[in-house]
Amino acid sequence: MNPTFDKHEKINIILIVISLISLLTSFILSIEYLSLIAIILCGTPIFKESIEGLITEFDIKADLLVSIAIISSIIIGELFAAGEIATIMAIGGFLEDHTVKKTQNRIKELIKITPQIATRIKNGNEEKIPVDEINVGDMIKILPGESIPTDGIIVNGESSIDQKTLTGESLPIDKKENDEVYSGTINLYGSFIMKTTKISQESSLQRLINLIESSKPENAKIVRQADKWATLIVVIAFISAILTYLYTFEITRSVTILVVFCPCALVLATPTAIMAAIGNLTKNGILVKDGQSLEELAHVDELIFDKTGTLTYGTPKVVKIISDNPKEMMYLAASLESKSEHPLAKSIVKHYNKSELAEVNDFKMHIGKGVSGFINGSKIVAGNKKLLELENIPLNSDVKTNGEIPIYVAKNTEIIGKILLADTLRKTSKETIRRLKGLRVKTTLITGDNEKTAKSIAKEIKIRNVKSDCLPEDKLEYIEREQILGHRVGMIGDGVNDAPSLRKANVGIAMGDIGSDISVEAANITLINDNISDIPHLIGIARKTVSTINRSIGFALSLNIIAMGLAILGYLNPIEGALIHNIGSVIVIIYSTSLITYKISKNYEKLGTTKNLNKTKFKRYNYKKHGDY
Structure with missing residues (x-):
């Protein structure tokens, strides 16, 4: 910046x-x-x-x-x-x-996230129109790589959507017919047709912009x-x-x-x-914008943590491999996944970390399910349960997860192993929470992730107060309630979706290295090196x-x-x-x-x-x- x-x-x-x-x-x-x-x-x-x-x-x-x-x-x-x-x-x-x-x-830069032109389907024909002309009920075609112009429901097709802008979730969300999609999120792979439920001025992204503009400490x-x-x-x-x-x-x-x-x-x-x-x-790698922030921080009695990119690294990593022959299974899985641009695929290839990969023929991506292809004449499949059902591969035994994402790997209709991925905790998260308790600071975890994932992370670092499945307005409402109760609240986050909360809190602390420019500017304090262990010193x-x-x-x-x-x-x-x-x-x-x-x-x-x-x-x-x- x-x-x-x-x-x-x-x-x-x-x-x-x-x-x-x-x-x-x-x-x-x-x-x-x-x-x-x-x-x-x-x-x-x-x-x-x-x-x-x-x-x-x-x-x-x-x-x-x-x-x-x-x-x-x-x-x-x-x-x-x-x-x-x-x-x-x-x-x-x-x-x-x-x-x-x-x-x-x-704040004005948020507008750039929304495309200015959308593809509307009317009377069987495609036409390019300004986003401001979209009406409720219009059919809009979304191609891979495009930002979704307004809120709506998928009526035809399926895809994986990057919702990090709005919810902060680290992994793409699979969407199919009748699922909701939101403005400002990014369509990663498949194309689909959506029916709009809101005009652009009333969309989720516009609501986020309004929240940032209006949110400020009392x-x-x-x-x-x-x-x-x-x-x-x-x-x-x-x-x-x-x-x-x-x-x-x-x-x-x-x-x-x-x-x-x-x-x-x-x-x-x-x-x-x-x-x-x-x-x-x-x-110590901490930037403070003004003295008022230090004065407020001195009296903060509750710190609210976003999960993704704050307590965790914000990217999925392989945390466990289950296989009778893990070396062969990872070789086949990494070779197959090397043809995909999906974040989970990249994590598997990165974990394998070897240059020798097999040649893949007839590679096919199954949107929202996984990938398949042929290696040395054998059909290799890597994906979730839906892909196993599609390929008629029997799931002999399921794997118990604690918030991890399982990827099943099969060879010629037989499962040969499982790969568990998760957004892993920062090494310093647990110690930081312990030290904050020593300073008599209440700690709270608020995240857009699902309840199971949120509680798993909270349990590991011993945070009891957990709020999951939160949109930006949910985080804002929680902060307002705590302030009404007389608490001085600090908020720590990294994404655009955290910006309203960072402004509303008595003190906003942004992760500077991976955090978005908007969240950094909305915050009072920035951790340049994303080192949350510096917070007790702060x-x-x-x-x-x-x-x-x-x-x-x-x-x-x-x-x-x-x-x-x-x-x-x-x-x-x-x-x-x-x-x-x-x-x-x-x-x-x-x-x-x-x-x-x-x-x-x-x-x-x-x-x-x-x-x-x-x-x-x-x-x-x-x-x-x-x-x-």
């Missing part, structure tokens, strides 16, 4: 770069007046927004605090500090605005920590300065009060901690970041109050006040930047029982004992 910037954003980038260069030059050459460039370029928009907010909305927010901090720093001669504050805030504002714009643009705009204290600080500082002057008639004391109450440390507490935390996470540093910010703010406020008291009593002059002010800012910065090297305690990995959970330092969070932790 290459970032794209509009003209306004490019101008902002140029201004920020010039400001950073001026600050760096000012620091290296000790020419403090160069910092004025950063103050003018990055500080002017902040001054403008704070004045507009004060006049039009009568609201005192962090922008006003930042303005006071910049102006106060200029008054006491700290031009570099003023330029630094202005530039840091400008970078943060740019990243937030750009994130919103990218998400909106990515509290999407988290109030910055500095905003919470802005009004109180401004009022106290100015009232104290005025009253002190009226009582003592000493302007020096009033100026000192404004200097020591300059909220530099308070303003720097949040962005410095967030930038340090984001730097830490980036080193939650741990989010909690540590919030804790660090709160402590820094508490320290800054305490220092300001003490210094203001000393200034009122005349024990501090402006120069001494400026020194205390700078010391406070340095302490906050040093403490916040310690997050760069922070690592979650290994003790968390040993947690897992209720007895141990009660002893964790996270028990101060008000987690509801609801469900499986």
